[in-house]
Every structure is written in structure tokens, then in C-alpha cells.
Amino acid sequence: MRASRKPVCEDPMDPAFTMICTADFAGLLRGKGVPSADFDRRVAGGIGWTPTNVQITCFDSIAASPYGALGDLVLRPDPATRAAVPLPGGAKVAFALGDISHLDGAPWECCTRGVLKAAVDRLREETGLELRASFEHEFMLRAGAPTPAFSLMGFADHAGLAEDIAAALAAAGIHPDSFLREYGPNQFELTLPPAPAVEAADRAAQLRAIVRMVARARGETATFTPLLAPDLVGNGVHIHFSLWDRAGAPVSYDPAHPHGLSAAAGAFAAGVLAHAPALVALTAPSAISALRLTPHRWSAAFTNLGRQDREACVRICPLTAREPAGRARQYNLEFRAADAAAAPHLALAALIHAGLAGLRAGLPSPVPTEEDLAALSPDALAARGLGRLPATLDDALAALAADATLRSSLPEGAADIYIDHKRGELAHVAPMAAAERFAAYAAVY
Ligand code: GLU
Ligand code: MG
Numbered sequence: 001m002r003a004s005r006k007p008v009c010e011d012p013m014d015p016a017f018t019m020i021c022t023a024d025f026a027g028l029l030r031g032k033g034v035p036s037a038d039f040d041r042r043v044a045g046g047i048g049w050t051p052t053n054v055q056i057t058c059f060d061s062i063a064a065s066p067y068g069a070l071g072d073l074v075l076r077p078d079p080a081t082r083a084a085v086p087l088p089g090g091a092k093v094a095f096a097l098g099d100i101s102h103l104d105g106a107p108w109e110c111c112t113r114g115v116l117k118a119a120v121d122r123l124r125e126e127t128g129l130e131l132r133a134s135f136e137h138e139f140m141l142r143a144g145a146p147t148p149a150f151s152l153m154g155f156a157d158h159a160g161l162a163e164d165i166a167a168a169l170a171a172a173g174i175h176p177d178s179f180l181r182e183y184g185p186n187q188f189e190l191t192l193p194p195a196p197a198v199e200a201a202d203r204a205a206q207l208r209a210i211v212r213m214v215a216r217a218r219g220e221t222a223t224f225t226p227l228l229a230p231d232l233v234g235n236g237v238h239i240h241f242s243l244w245d246r247a248g249a250p251v252s253y254d255p256a257h258p259h260g261l262s263a264a265a266g267a268f269a270a271g272v273l274a275h276a277p278a279l280v281a282l283t284a285p286s287a288i289s290a291l292r293l294t295p296h297r298w299s300a301a302f303t304n305l306g307r308q309d310r311e312a313c314v315r316i317c318p319l320t321a322r323e324p325a326g327r328a329r330q331y332n333l334e335f336r337a338a339d340a341a342a343a344p345h346l347a348l349a350a351l352i353h354a355g356l357a358g359l360r361a362g363l364p365s366p367v368p369t370e371e372d373l374a375a376l377s378p379d380a381l382a383a384r385g386l387g388r389l390p391a392t393l394d395d396a397l398a399a400l401a402a403d404a405t406l407r408s409s410l411p412e413g414a415a416d417i418y419i420d421h422k423r424g425e426l427a428h429v430a431p432m433a434a435a436e437r438f439a440a441y442a443a444v445y
Pocket of ligand 2: 138189
């Protein structure tokens with residue numbers, strides 16, 4: 001699949017530098033620039049990288065690091081991801097995503113792309129299945145006259161931005177499925193077609209960076225922050241996924257099931273829900289993320305499967321195809337408890353491991369809920385095997401620390417280092433008043 005990526009650079013020497021990036025624990029792209037003329041040499045040889053960089057939080061504080069000032073790593077760009085992106089005003093920014101390894105070439109435990117590749121391999125080895133995914137992103141513009149939700153006016157007011165985003169994404173080989181003026185104030189949504197897992201996460205990382213860069217070059221500010229203010233709807237990242245067999249046939253759909261859910265996809269979804277409290281430490285991992293995951297925000301608040309329910313943690317998405325083969329290809333589930341503070345590769349890797357745990361255990365398909373779960377008491381929820389998602393990042397980190405399955409599915413040491421990273425981020429925002437905290441995340445994401 002990856003070989004089919006469109007070549008994205010007509011002139012490999014334009015612009016002069018290409019930045020080799022890692023999509024890091026903070027969900028940001030960081031790296032180093034090299035002369036574009038040297039890019040091919042860097043594909044083979046890479047560039048030096050420092051282990052403790054992974055503990056640089058989204059606020060540039062450095063969380064507790066087991067590496068200290070010691071160690072050397074190599075960051076090697078994947079040429080399939082190199083994009084030279086045109087920005088409004090005429091500048092071009094070239095960047096590529098890379099993989100971090102030890103000096104001997106062994107994958108580094110905290111390389112998010114490597115963690116995802118290992119998850120994909122594990123799923124394939126154990127089950128013969130592949131996961132295809134698509135990240136659906138919401139973001140808000142910080143300025144602009146108020147316009148009605150979903151309105152042509154709202155779309156037209158930002159048509160120039162939309163054109164510039166489309167051109168920049170196209171240069172990265174990314175072609176949106178849809179672009180819309182979402183419900184929140186100056187909120188927009190970009191969806192992408194499904195792709196194999198690593199490519200889907202790459203595109204998510206590229207898309208966020210590209211939208212922010214394009215908006216900044218226009219003198220505007222786009223933010224993917226999970227929640228701009230406590231009383232607003234949030235900016236979600238919804239991760240759509242489906243399972244496919246080795247022969248490339250879709251296996252998530254079973255027309256005999258009342259909701260079309262195959263046994264494999266049902267077991268996978270059950271695993272995701274069983275591990276959801278720990279998962280959100282990786283998928284919705286900012287200090288303000290849990291506030292978005294509260295009832296009646298159309299995000300996700302409980303560990304439930306839902307059909308035609310935009311507050312479900314995992315939603316069975318609607319089908320429009322009529323014939324069985326088309327329905328099978330279209331059938332997908334949507335994990336809604338994610339946001340753009342997450343490292344997309346890490347979030348998808350954790351989702352795969354949680355789903356794989358469900359497949360391994362042969363968990364029965366969850367029964368979709370059909371009512372407002374916020375109206376149920378904790379006891380009534382528990383009687384149905386449902387619970388609330390963690391109320392704070394601290395609680396989610398505790399759930400991750402206690403989830404032996406999820407922790408041990410990540411490379412040795414990675415979960416503990418990640419937990420320390422997030423605790424460092426929490427320590428950074430702890431002295432802030434609420435308004436300052438929201439502003440800080442809006443500025444970073
Ligand atoms: N803004 C909602 C969220 O935070 C999603 C709304 C929707 O697209 O259904 O996830
Ligand atoms: Mg939306």
C-alpha cells in the first residue's frame with residue numbers, strides 16, 4: 001500500500017531544506033532540517049536524535065527522563081512521507097516523517113511510528129488481519145465573524161483558507177473526503193479516506209501540521225485543542241477503523257447480525273471498550289481532554305458501543321451502500337474518545353492492542369446502547385458492564401498504569417516513560433488557573 005503513495009515532490013531540491021520529523025509523545029512534529037540535496041543520503045544514514053527529547057512536553061518543559069543527558073539515536077526519514085508544502089505568501093516547507101532507532105538499527109522503544117508498526121505486525125501475526133483507519137479532525141479558527149453552523153456563509157467566509165489547505169494537503173498526497181463548517185463557533189472538520197494504519201496516522205500528523213502552518217501563514221490561527229473553553233463543544237478526533245483479511249477482503253461486516261457487526265469486529269470493539277479507561281490516557285491525553293469527554297457534548301463519556309449515537313465511545317457508522325459487497329467495504333467503527341493532543345501513531349497502536357486483546361480473548365460483541373446513559377445511575381451502568389471514562393488525565397494515567405495487558409503490549413519501558421511524560425505535563429499546568437490552562441493548550445494545539 002505504501003508504495004502506491006503519490007510522489008509528492010516534483011523538484012527534490014525545492015525548497016533548500018527538508019525537515020526530518022518524529023511525531024512525538026506530545027503529538028507534535030519535531031526534528032531537524034537537512035539540505036534537500038542530502039535527503040537521499042539521510043534516508044540511509046539518518047540524523048542524530050536525543051532520547052530525552054521524547055520527554056519534552058507540549059509546553060517544552062522536560063518531564064522525568066530515564067535517559068537523562070545520555071544516549072544517541074538515529075532518526076531516519078521515510079521518503080514516502082516527504083512533502084514540499086506550499087504556504088500562502090509563497091514559501092514552501094518540506095518535511096518528512098521518520099523512524100527512530102538505536103545506533104545498531106534496532107527500533108527505539110519510544111518511537112511512536114515504530115510502536116505502531118509493531119502493533120500492526122502483532123495484529124497480522126496473531127490474526128492475519130489488517131486494520132484500515134481514518135482520522136476525522138475538528139479544529140477552530142480563533143478569529144472571524146460569527147456564522148451559523150454548517151452554513152454556506154461560514155464556508156464562504158473561509159473559502160481562501162480552504163483553498164490554501166487543499167493545495168498544501170495535495171502537495172503531501174492527502175486528498176480530503178470532506179471539509180465542513182462544524183457546529184462549534186468557527187469550527188471546521190476535515191475527514192480523510194481510510195488507509196492502512198501507519199499511513200493513516202502519518203496523514204493525521206501531517207494534516208494537523210499543515211492546517212496550522214497554512215493558517216499561520218495567512219495570519220490566522222487554527223487550533224485543534226480538545227476544548228477551547230469549558231462551556232463549548234470540543235474539537236474531537238474520531239478514529240474510524242475496519243478490519244481486513246490477508247486477501248484484502250473486508251471482515252467487519254456480517255449481514256446476519258442485527259447491527260451488521262461481525263464476530264471479529266465485535267470482539268475487537270469489546271477489547272477497545274474493556275481497555276477504554278487506560279486507552280484514553282493515550283488517545284485523549286491533555287489535562288483538559290477529560291472535560292470534553294462528558295455527557296451531552298457529542299463526544300464520548302461512557303465505555304459503550306452505540307449505533308446512530310454520536311455520544312458513544314465506539315460508534316457503528318451508518319451504511320449507504322445497498323449491495324452486500326459495498327456494505328461490507330463501507331462498514332466501519334468510530335472511536336470517538338480521542339483528540340489532537342494525542343500522538344496519532346501511539347493512539348492507533350494502543351487501539352490495535354486493545355482490540356487485539358479482545359480478539360485473543362474471543363470477547364462477545366458488545367450490545368449497542370440506545371439511550372442517554374447520563375440518565376442511568378452508576379449501579380445501573382455497572383449492571384450492564386458499562387462505566388464512565390476517567391474524569392481526569394490523572395485517573396486515566398492510573399488506569400493505564402494498572403492495565404497490565406495494554407502496558408505490556410507496548411515496547412518494554414515505553415508505557416512508564418509515557419506516563420512520566422504526562423505527569424510532567426500535568427505538573428506544568430498545575431499552578432495555572434483554568435482560563436490560563438485552556439489558553440495554553442489552545443496555543444500549542
Ligand atoms: N465536537 C464533537 C466532539 O468533540 C463531535 C461532533 C460530531 O462530529 O459528532 O467529538
Ligand atoms: Mg464532527
